[in-house]
Amino acid sequence: MTTKRILILIGVLAILLVGWFVLAPPRVWLNMTKSVEPTAATGAQLIEQYECRACHRIAGQGALKAPSLDGITLRSSDPVHVSLRLWLLDPRAVKGDTAMPNFRLSDSEIEAILAYLIETDQSK
Numbered sequence: 001m002t003t004k005r006i007l008i009l010i011g012v013l014a015i016l017l018v019g020w021f022v023l024a025p026p027r028v029w030l031n032m033t034k035s036v037e038p039t040a041a042t043g044a045q046l047i048e049q050y051e052c053r054a055c056h057r058i059a060g061q062g063a064l065k066a067p068s069l070d071g072i073t074l075r076s077s078d079p080v081h082v083s084l085r086l087w088l089l090d091p092r093a094v095k096g097d098t099a100m101p102n103f104r105l106s107d108s109e110i111e112a113i114l115a116y117l118i119e120t121d122q123s124k
């Protein structure tokens with residue numbers, strides 16, 4: 001192989017690698033690059049950052065294009081909220097044709113958002 005071919009091959013591999021990390025980032029990578037303090041205060045910030053209120057009503061504010069999330073942590077009989085975590089992890093895994101985008105949240109971001117939703121529901 002000539003040097004030119006090797007360089008082209010490296011270029012193609014680099015593009016594929018970048019494409020992979022952008023389109024379907026592995027969880028280890030998300031957890032490394034989007035590691036946050038899993039507290040309710042962080043959760044409140046993330047809900048602003050990801051604009052969840054463009055669709056959901058949360059703590060009395062936001063649109064009603066999607067189910068209101070107020071009281072959501074009280075409605076289920078699951079004390080550890082597995083299904084809410086799954087919604088945040090991969091909405092299409094719960095409902096194939098859902099309008100909810102996959103935000104590629106890290107594990108700690110999911111915990112922070114859940115902590116905020118729980119705190120909001122408890123404070124009522």
Ligand code: HEC
Nearest residue numbers: 050051052054055066067084087095098099100101103113
């Ligand atoms: C583009 C609109 C949209 C945005 C933005 C959005 N969601 Fe959703 N979400 C939905 C829809 C629609 C559903 C209901 C699923 C369905 O029935 O298709 C849903 C469902 C959910 C559920 C499950 C509700 C239940 O009844 O079990 C949770 C939790 C949730 N979203 C949290 C969030 C959070 C947190 C954010 C921000 C990080 C967010 N969503 C951003 C549209 C959105």
